[in-house]
Amino acid sequence: MGKLIELQEETKKYNLKVESILFEIEKSLKDMPENPAITKLNESGSCYTINSSELFKHDNWSVTFHNFRHQYEIIFEKLNSCINVERKIKELKSIIEIGKIKIGVRTERLHPKVIENLKQVL
DSSP states (O other), rough: OOHHHHHHHHHHHHHHHHHHHHHHHHHHHSSOOTTTTTTEETTTSSSSSEOOHHHHHHTOOOOHHHHHOOOOHHHHHHHHHHHHHHHHHHHHHHHHHHHHEEEETTTEOHHHHHHHHHHHHH
C-alpha cells in the first residue's frame, strides 16, 4: 500500500506543477501588449482607429487581425479547450508555426507581432 500512496503523492505534485505552468502561460497571454498601431476609441477596446498604411502593410483589412487583444483571447480559448498539457503545448507550437488559428469553421490569420509575442511564452 505504501507504493500506491507514494504514487498518489507524486501524481499530486506533478498535477500542481502542470497547473502552475498552465497558469503562467495563461497569465502571459493576458499580459501581452496591444497593437501599438491602433488608437482605442472606447474603454473596452472594441472600437479603434488604425492608419491605412498599417492595413496596406499587412494586406489584411480584417478588424480582428489588428486587434491583438482579440487574438490573445481566442488563443487562450483554444488552449483551454485542450484536454491536457501536452496537447496545449502542441497546439501553441502549431499556432506559432502556422500563424493561423482555427475557430469552428473559420480560420483567422494572426498578426506577425502576435506570433512574435507568443514565441516568448515558449
